[in-house]
Amino acid sequence: MIDSILLIILGMSLVTMIPRFLPVWIVERFIMPAWVKLWLSYIPYAALGALIFPGILTIEGGEPWIGLSGGILAACLVLLRLNILFVIFGSVITVILFKTFL
Amino acid sequence: MNDHSFTKGAIAALPLVIGFLPVGIAFGIIAREMGISLFYSVLMSSVVYGGASQFMMLNMFAKGLGFFEIIFATFVINFRFFVMSLSMNQLLKKVPKRWKTLLSLGTTDETFAVASINNTKPNVYYLGGLFLTSYVSWILGTLTGALLSTIIPSNISESMSIALYALFIGLLIPAVTTSWKLGLLAVMSMMLNGLFSGWLLINSGWSMLFSTLLGSLIGVFVFKGGKQHD
Known part of the structure; x- marks a missing residue:
């Protein structure tokens, strides 16, 4: 009998892996104009923006300010030039404290 | 020299591991709660390796949605990896194609962000260390969650998803201040x-x-x- 969960997993794998490796194979076939290269160089920063907001508001369902507080604290710790590990622990502790006591 | 870069990449993955482990654990726990076997939970994390799509699959599976709905939704959610891989490819001009292909399979929001930022021209060993460590931590997290699903409540592990946002903020702010x-x-x-x-x-x-x-x-x-x- 064909297992439906296994089929779903393999199908998901396929549609996730193809977009990942396709660029490696197509890039060599085209000469990219300078403005496209510039565009691609900006993508990490735009992607980070989109990854952070509004997703950070959804850490705790119905309580967007919990994620927001964790994020603001993280930003403050980064500006204090603390190591990224302290930044992460600081925001995790903030979120856990808020969830426990409020 | 090369080993040194690999180790540096693995160390650079540390903040990412702190985010991946608890989220992987949460995935493992919820997958088991949905009645998905330990083997399939770990298999999914190994061959899909995309957190958002995996959680979405659990959600859709619980609602009784079928193969095509789930596959299409996965494609939609994960198509952003195409753009990320395309952007990352620009950093790897001189790397042999088979290595680029292998590395591209490790593209996630987090590995892409760490690889692209603070590192104008990362070498292949550094990326190998970064990507492999991240990948292994995702699988280990899933395995741990799936094994301990009866002991750990998933909501504790879930609230640690702030860790990945803190990582993104930690990458973005130093870049934008320059x-x-x-x-x-x-x-x-x-x-x-x-x-x-x-x-x-x-x-x-x-x-x-x-x-x-x-x-x-x-x-x-x-x-x-x-x-x-x-």
Whole structure:
């Protein structure tokens, strides 16, 4: 009998892996104009923006300010030039404290 | 020398591991709670390796949605990896194709962000260390969660998802303090994503893809002729 969960997993794998490796194979076939290269160089920063907001508001369902507080604290710790590990622990502790006591 | 770079990459993965382990644990726990076997839970994390799509699959599976709905939704959510891989490929000009292909399979939001930022020309060993460590931590997290699903409640592990946001913030802020343009790009992309997903209610996968593409494209036109960021 064909297992439906296994089929779903393999199908998901396929549609996730193809977009990942396709660029490696197509890039060599085209000469990219300078403005496209510039565009691609900006993508990490735009992607980070989109990854952070509004997703950070959804850490705790119905309580967007919990994620927001964790994020603001993280930003403050980064500006204090603390190591990224302290930044992460600081925001995790903030979120856990808020969830426990409020 | 090469081993040294590999180790550096593995160390650079540490903040990412702190985020991946608990989220992987949460995935393992919820997957087991949905009645998915330990083997399939770990298999999914190994061959799909995309957190958002895996949680979405659990959600859709619980609602009784079928193969094609789940596969299509996965494609939509994960298509952003195409753009990320394309952007990352630019950093790997001289790397042999088989290595590039292998590395491209490890593209996630987090590995892409760490690899692209603070590292203008990362070498293949550094990326190997970064990507392999991240991948293993995702699988180990899933395995741990699936094994301990009866002991750990999933909501404790879930609240640690803030760790990945803290990582993103930690990557973005130092970059934007060196160039206000990059900060403006990121803010525009945030607003677009808020507009698309929060107001127009576009699927979060498409929304993130469009806002990333548009936000960075605005940069190309608005800052044209200015000092190029490299």
